[in-house]
Amino acid sequence: MTSNPSAIDFPAPAQSVEKAAQSIIAVRDLVHRYQDRTALNGVSFDVRAAELFGLLGPNGSGKTTLFRILSTLMVPTSGGATIAGFDAVRQPGALRRHIGVVFQAQSVDPKLTAYENLWHQGHLYGLRGPELKTRIHEILTRVGLLDRSADRVETFSGGMQRRIELAKGLLHHPEVLLLDEPTTGLDPGARRDVWQYLQILRDQEHVSVIVTTHLMEEAERCDRLAILNEGNLVALGTPEALTREIGGDVILLEARNPQTLAERIRNKFQIDASVMDNQVRLEIENGHRFVPDVVEAFPGEIQSLKVSKPTLEDVFIHRTGHRFWSEDAEMRPETGKKKSKKN
Amino acid sequence: MATQSATFAATAPASAGVLLPAFTLWWREVVRFYRQRARVVGVIASPLLFWIVIGSGFGTSFRSGQAAGQQHYLNYFYPGTLVMIVLFTAIFTMMSVIEDRNEGFLLSVLVAPVPRAAIVLGKVLGGTTLAAAQGLIFLVFAPLVGVHMTAASFGLIVLTVFLVSFALTALGFAIAWPMDSTQAFHAIINLFLIPLWLLSGALFPLSGASGWIRGVMYANPLTYGVEALRTLMYPEAPSAFSLTASILTLVLFALFMFGLAFVLANRRTTKPAA
Numbered sequence: 001m002t003s004n005p006s007a008i009d010f011p012a013p014a015q016s017v018e019k020a021a022q023s024i025i026a027v028r029d030l031v032h033r034y035q036d037r038t039a040l041n042g043v044s045f046d047v048r049a050a051e052l053f054g055l056l057g058p059n060g061s062g063k064t065t066l067f068r069i070l071s072t073l074m075v076p077t078s079g080g081a082t083i084a085g086f087d088a089v090r091q092p093g094a095l096r097r098h099i100g101v102v103f104q105a106q107s108v109d110p111k112l113t114a115y116e117n118l119w120h121q122g123h124l125y126g127l128r129g130p131e132l133k134t135r136i137h138e139i140l141t142r143v144g145l146l147d148r149s150a151d152r153v154e155t156f157s158g159g160m161q162r163r164i165e166l167a168k169g170l171l172h173h174p175e176v177l178l179l180d181e182p183t184t185g186l187d188p189g190a191r192r193d194v195w196q197y198l199q200i201l202r203d204q205e206h207v208s209v210i211v212t213t214h215l216m217e218e219a220e221r222c223d224r225l226a227i228l229n230e231g232n233l234v235a236l237g238t239p240e241a242l243t244r245e246i247g248g249d250v251i252l253l254e255a256r257n258p259q260t261l262a263e264r265i266r267n268k269f270q271i272d273a274s275v276m277d278n279q280v281r282l283e284i285e286n287g288h289r290f291v292p293d294v295v296e297a298f299p300g301e302i303q304s305l306k307v308s309k310p311t312l313e314d315v316f317i318h319r320t321g322h323r324f325w326s327e328d329a330e331m332r333p334e335t336g337k338k339k340s341k342k343n
Numbered sequence: 344m345a346t347q348s349a350t351f352a353a354t355a356p357a358s359a360g361v362l363l364p365a366f367t368l369w370w371r372e373v374v375r376f377y378r379q380r381a382r383v384v385g386v387i388a389s390p391l392l393f394w395i396v397i398g399s400g401f402g403t404s405f406r407s408g409q410a411a412g413q414q415h416y417l418n419y420f421y422p423g424t425l426v427m428i429v430l431f432t433a434i435f436t437m438m439s440v441i442e443d444r445n446e447g448f449l450l451s452v453l454v455a456p457v458p459r460a461a462i463v464l465g466k467v468l469g470g471t472t473l474a475a476a477q478g479l480i481f482l483v484f485a486p487l488v489g490v491h492m493t494a495a496s497f498g499l500i501v502l503t504v505f506l507v508s509f510a511l512t513a514l515g516f517a518i519a520w521p522m523d524s525t526q527a528f529h530a531i532i533n534l535f536l537i538p539l540w541l542l543s544g545a546l547f548p549l550s551g552a553s554g555w556i557r558g559v560m561y562a563n564p565l566t567y568g569v570e571a572l573r574t575l576m577y578p579e580a581p582s583a584f585s586l587t588a589s590i591l592t593l594v595l596f597a598l599f600m601f602g603l604a605f606v607l608a609n610r611r612t613t614k615p616a617a
Contacts, residue, residue, distance in 0.1 A: 092611070096454055101450075101454045106448075109448055111374070112371065120371055123363050123364060124364050125456065128363060
């Protein structure tokens with residue numbers, strides 16, 4: 001792992017040098033600007049072989065831009081990325097052979113049957129004849145849709161269509177699977193299926209999976225995470241290491257006048273208390289011991305109080321100073337693309 | 344890197360080449376079309392209606408000019424209608440480029456190790472097949488308008504229809520490729536493609552046009568398609584160009600349009616692909 005001059009100091013990375021040597025994706029100082037906006041501002045990280053790697057960030061954080069660059073759909077303004085040793089900018093043709101891509105939008109043709117979709121996909125990768133036929137049967141069995149192979153995809157449920165998308169991306173045995181918010185629009189059951197399947201892929205077929213998401217509970221299932229905010233990498237590490245770094249507990253206090261309360265807590269206890277959404281928020285070790293003290297200290301001022309273990313959202317707040325779903329971030333168009341409709 | 348390539352060779356050949364991806368894209372285009380019944384009906388029925396209504400109406404109102412000889416207007420209008428069928432099928436088929444882009448299908452093709460030439464070739468040949476097939480189906484009415492084809496003239500008609508289909512599909516591809524909305528595509532059709540057809544000699548003969556209109560008609564590649572078909576269908580009717588000149592012009596038109604489509608599709612940009 002090379003050090004990146006523009007990077008924020010990462011939370012003590014747990015990876016050793018030997019492990020980094022197995023990296024299958026290397027992203028270096030990636031910068032991308034749309035006409036008026038910087039979508040990626042010098043992002044660097046590595047993904048290791050057979051790792052389930054998450055890109056977590058709110059809308060407009062740059063994760064879709066990053067996904068487009070890695071999948072060779074777009075050339076970055078500067079910096080570079082390699083997958084399986086191939087350069088995404090200079091060797092797109094060779095690189096494409098090694099990646100499977102699952103888009104957020106539906107890429108299967110609803111007018112074709114499941115089998116026909118995969119047959120078509122196989123041809124794009126140079127697979128043909130009996131070999132292709134065998135592989136289609138294998139992958140349809142894998143995603144549990146062999147019995148629907150002759151049905152048109154338009155008759156499938158959302159979850160089944162997603163599984164066909166996955167089958168499409170995996171048909172040619174890619175070493176790396178890139179997925180852009182693969183569970184968008186799925187019910188919780190189908191969501192869980194997709195994630196279970198990704199874990200199976202990693203464990204049994206040693207596929208490196210890189211997945212973008214804006215859902216904390218999905219991010220927690222990843223081996224490692226890169227958290228993006230406004231085009232910057234704000235955190236990198238395992239979900240456990242990232243949350244552990246907060247240290248102790250997160251306490252949220254509701255008060256009539258949160259600004260004054262925060263001020264007074266800072267003065268009295270010498271800890272960093274911030275105000276967010278009209279709540280006083282502080283990170284402290286052994287939160288349960290602090291609770292009686294703070295209630296005692298400001299009688300009548302605290303209306304409610306919540307102690308919790310830090311989540312990835314707390315990591316995000318800790319790193320950026322604002323909430324994951326701030327209104328500001330939600331208003332921003334996802335990646336500066338012209339059309340706003342996006343499923 | 345070498346070992347990765349080696350392990351990969353076992354499952355997938357080094358390159359898919361051009362022909363297999365082009366074939367599969369062509370195949371999809373054709374299958375998709377015939378699975379949408381309304382499209383099939385619309386493409387055949389509407390020009391037929393157009394031909395009969397406009398042809399009959401104009402025929403009685405105008406009694407076509409001296410250039411069309413003693414021909415009834417329905418007969419004069421017949422090759423132009425065929426070109427219209429081809430134009431509509433070719434252009435509307437390429438609207439699928441925009442739909443594919445918006446739906447995500449195109450993205451999955453773009454990230455596959457497929458040369459862009461194969462994508463253009465597959466899509467354009469798919470549209471060409473559909474357009475040419477529709478055009479040739481319309482030939483069943485030929486005996487009704489006094490067209491007697493020999494094997495040779497039939498062969499040349501097929502060739503002409505193929506060339507016009509190919510050129511117009513490639514044109515449609517080139518227009519659709521940079522677009523992200525079908526509404527904009529419709530605007531272009533109304534603004535540009537309908538006039539292109541109106542000024543192709545389909546409705547009124549070259550000799551009847553005057554001044555700048557005539558100039559535009561000479562510069563319009565579709566004119567050569569209509570003229571070639573008319574010469575082949577009505578050998579005794581007067582014609583502005585020789586058949587060879589018309590067909591050569593069509594070949595150049597087709598090559599130019601395919602080149603344009605290829606150049607547009609081959610750009611890699613820093614802008615989002617969809």
